Amino acid sequence: xxxxxEVEIARKHLQSWWTDAASTFHLIDAKVLKSGxxxxxxxxxxxxxxxxxxxxxxxxVEFADGPHLAFHFRMTGQIVRTTSPEERFSRIAxxxxxxxxxxxxxxxxxxxxxxxDSERDAALAKLGPDPHAADPKLxxxxxxxxxxxxxxxxxxxxxxxxxxxxxxxMWRLGLHPEIKxxxxxKAEWSRxxxxxxxxxxxxxxxxxxxxxxxxxxxxTGGTNPFEIYQQDQCPxxxxxxxxxVQGGRSTxxxxxxxxxxxx
DNA sequence: CGGTCCTCCTGATGGC
DNA sequence: TGCCATCAGGAGGACC
Numbered sequence: 001x002x003x004x005x006e007v008e009i010a011r012k013h014l015q016s017w018w019t020d021a022a023s024t025f026h027l028i029d030a031k032v033l034k035s036g037x038x039x040x041x042x043x044x045x046x047x048x049x050x051x052x053x054x055x056x057x058x059x060x061v062e063f064a065d066g067p068h069l070a071f072h073f074r075m076t077g078q079i080v081r082t083t084s085p086e087e088r089f090s091r092i093a094x095x096x097x098x099x100x101x102x103x104x105x106x107x108x109x110x111x112x113x114x115x116x117d118s119e120r121d122a123a124l125a126k127l128g129p130d131p132h133a134a135d136p137k138l139x140x141x142x143x144x145x146x147x148x149x150x151x152x153x154x155x156x157x158x159x160x161x162x163x164x165x166x167x168x169x170m171w172r173l174g175l176h177p178e179i180k181x182x183x184x185x186k187a188e189w190s191r192x193x194x195x196x197x198x199x200x201x202x203x204x205x206x207x208x209x210x211x212x213x214x215x216x217x218x219x220t221g222g223t224n225p226f227e228i229y230q231q232d233q234c235p236x237x238x239x240x241x242x243x244x245v246q247g248g249r250s251t252x253x254x255x256x257x258x259x260x261x262x263x
Numbered sequence: 264c265g266g267t268c269c270t271c272c273t274g275a276t277g278g279c
Numbered sequence: 280t281g282c283c284a285t286c287a288g289g290a291g292g293a294c295c
Binding site: 072110165 | 288
């Protein structure tokens, strides 16, 4: 799944579900293995994991010995636990005890990589800090003259923010979505960063359950738990939500409640 | 540098 | 019912 909160939930799920070496392994769609050989993947997945780690939307698993396994979910990837080796859109399946774990990804934008230590370090070097570790002064510099949306979705500036988090947080702070980073003071940058920390904490608090086998949002027939994203009416003023497109991505916002920084 | 468009892929949804 | 357009949580690259 997509943003920091859902990836953190996937990390916690793997941690509670993948407690032993896999006994059976199926690489159902070899295309999802972006780097490394199928044999490398099978060898690692058949070991007992030592640590489950995450930065932003990047998840990886470390083992006592050998390379690491990295997961990136992009738009529609997620980790699912079932009792069957058959699962719709499963690209990789492995059996742990009585459970089957699946890397499920209908659109196949997501991928898995086998990482050496130096490959891991190189991948992480391209990512900015998680929101809780972000420095407002540095953030403001790295945002440059761009619109906030472009800067915040740039994973090298801050890691983990996606389209939904951007939309929800801008509404919470009353900021117009077309505002530029340079229009915000350092104090306002601090509030912005804290709002992302709060938003992602709430997602994990609301949606993580060790027993729950999957998460379904908006586009998969599930519910929409968000206040502005793909909504019609503003919860604050009851006015209509509007939609605009920035960099090819939809932005939903309330033109009455989000006037701050309006151009 | 910044903005826009396209691409990867497969589905759900709504209009006609 | 069928057909077509549009949109979808991400991100990299081409191009102006």
